[in-house]
Amino acid sequence: MNAYDNALRQLETAAKIMDLNSETLARLSNPEKINQASLPVRMDDGSLNIYQAYRVQYNSARGPYKGGIRFHPQVDLDEVKALSFWMAIKCAVVGIPMGGGKGGVIVDPKKLSQNELERLSRVWIRAFRPVIGPEKDIPAPDVYTTPQIMAWMADEFSQLEGKPSLGVVTGKPLEYGGSKGRGTSTAQGGFYVLEAAVKQLGLPEKDLKVAIQGFGNAGAVMAGLLFEAGYKIVAVADSSSAIYDAAGLDIPELMMHKEETKSVKGFKGAKEINIEELFALEVDVLVPAALENQITKDNAENIKAKILLELANGPTTPEADDILFKNKVVVVPDVLANAGGVTVSYFEWVQNLSNNYWSAEEVDAELRERMIPAWQAIWETGQKYQVNLRTAAFVTALERIDKASRARN
Numbered sequence: 001m002n003a004y005d006n007a008l009r010q011l012e013t014a015a016k017i018m019d020l021n022s023e024t025l026a027r028l029s030n031p032e033k034i035n036q037a038s039l040p041v042r043m044d045d046g047s048l049n050i051y052q053a054y055r056v057q058y059n060s061a062r063g064p065y066k067g068g069i070r071f072h073p074q075v076d077l078d079e080v081k082a083l084s085f086w087m088a089i090k091c092a093v094v095g096i097p098m099g100g101g102k103g104g105v106i107v108d109p110k111k112l113s114q115n116e117l118e119r120l121s122r123v124w125i126r127a128f129r130p131v132i133g134p135e136k137d138i139p140a141p142d143v144y145t146t147p148q149i150m151a152w153m154a155d156e157f158s159q160l161e162g163k164p165s166l167g168v169v170t171g172k173p174l175e176y177g178g179s180k181g182r183g184t185s186t187a188q189g190g191f192y193v194l195e196a197a198v199k200q201l202g203l204p205e206k207d208l209k210v211a212i213q214g215f216g217n218a219g220a221v222m223a224g225l226l227f228e229a230g231y232k233i234v235a236v237a238d239s240s241s242a243i244y245d246a247a248g249l250d251i252p253e254l255m256m257h258k259e260e261t262k263s264v265k266g267f268k269g270a271k272e273i274n275i276e277e278l279f280a281l282e283v284d285v286l287v288p289a290a291l292e293n294q295i296t297k298d299n300a301e302n303i304k305a306k307i308l309l310e311l312a313n314g315p316t317t318p319e320a321d322d323i324l325f326k327n328k329v330v331v332v333p334d335v336l337a338n339a340g341g342v343t344v345s346y347f348e349w350v351q352n353l354s355n356n357y358w359s360a361e362e363v364d365a366e367l368r369e370r371m372i373p374a375w376q377a378i379w380e381t382g383q384k385y386q387v388n389l390r391t392a393a394f395v396t397a398l399e400r401i402d403k404a405s406r407a408r409n
């Protein structure tokens with residue numbers, strides 16, 4: 001299973017339905033530019049490690065490239081290509097004037113010390129400095145990259161430029177050019193879309209049962225928001241374990257447990273299950289918030305949830321999409337469900353460039369104003385073409401990218 005093959009199949013499906021202009025389709029069938037580098041990093045013990053790194057600039061029809069940088073041992077070029085393409089679609093879905101890019105480093109950051117991580121982050125900027133910048137390509141956090149890493153990156157870029165250049169990356173800490181609400185924005189945007197979906201499908205607004213795969217920035221924040229709103233989170237998984245409690249997990253306590261032990265494993269009162277059992281639970285909402293290719297043709301039939309909210313990028317394969325559509329599971333696709341992250345990144349960039357900072361209330365109101373209309377447009381497109389919401393989101397985004405491409409050339 002290759003994420004990029006999946007992405008191209010999603011493109012093809014939508015292109016056919018909407019009869020996409022053949023030149024725009026050709027432009028979108030390859031990245032505009034692939035940047036690659038070998039990053040030498042001095043380890044604390046004096047040895048030198050070399051890490052493979054990428055920055056794929058997929059499409060800039062609607063504006064500068066935008067998208068995170070992933071530090072993960074399983075990064076590969078095709079994954080980064082897929083993720084960068086999805087960023088272009090995502091920005092168009094929520095109507096922010098940016099294109100799609102993505103970066104990655106093949107590394108297990110859990111094995112690096114803070115100093116080593118800092119050196120790696122700074123070397124990344126030195127390697128890709130010629131192709132990034134506030135008007136060109138603006139990276140951000142992704143899997144295992146943090147506000148601290150963004151601060152090192154913004155500082156390195158600013159030092160090299162010889163002037164403050166905060167708009168070069170987003171997802172920075174609040175003390176150094178970050179935006180209020182950015183840390184929770186991926187989950188917050190997903191929460192708004194979920195509320196709209198629950199209403200649209202006529203599900204009861206209280207006591208809905210939820211299972212979440214992933215307990216990092218997206219999954220754990222989402223668990224917290226849902227818990228506060230009265231949802232019952234019966235299962236949660238992280239990269240080392242999955243736990244289940246029919247009575248509902250106490251999420252604030254689980255967060256403390258994770259903080260102390262680094263895992264959800266062994267949480268009191270919960271039973272350990274495996275990830276396939278988590279996917280197959282009798283829940284109303286299933287939230288994949290980890291990596292790609294989790295819901296496949298081998299387990300899609302088992303899913304009993306009414307809504308599958310993709311906080312991860314690319315968690316569902318095209319074959320699984322077909323099975324879920326046939327079984328009337330409403331898949332709220334990644335390019336909409338997790339677009340709150342890049343939306344508040346865009347707000348952060350606007351604040352950096354104007355040097356004028358917004359209140360938490362302003363950020364939240366603006367986020368809501370992007371997410372709800374995006375949901376409505378995609379739902380209506382889905383009804384119009386009788387297709388799943390992923391294809392509907394692609395159709396909506398491709399129309400916008402196509403218009404920009406053709407206006408330019």
Ligand code: GLU
Nearest residue numbers: 067068140142341342345
């Ligand atoms: N990594 C996030 C995503 O996949 C955020 C990207 C950004 O803020 O630019 O959408």
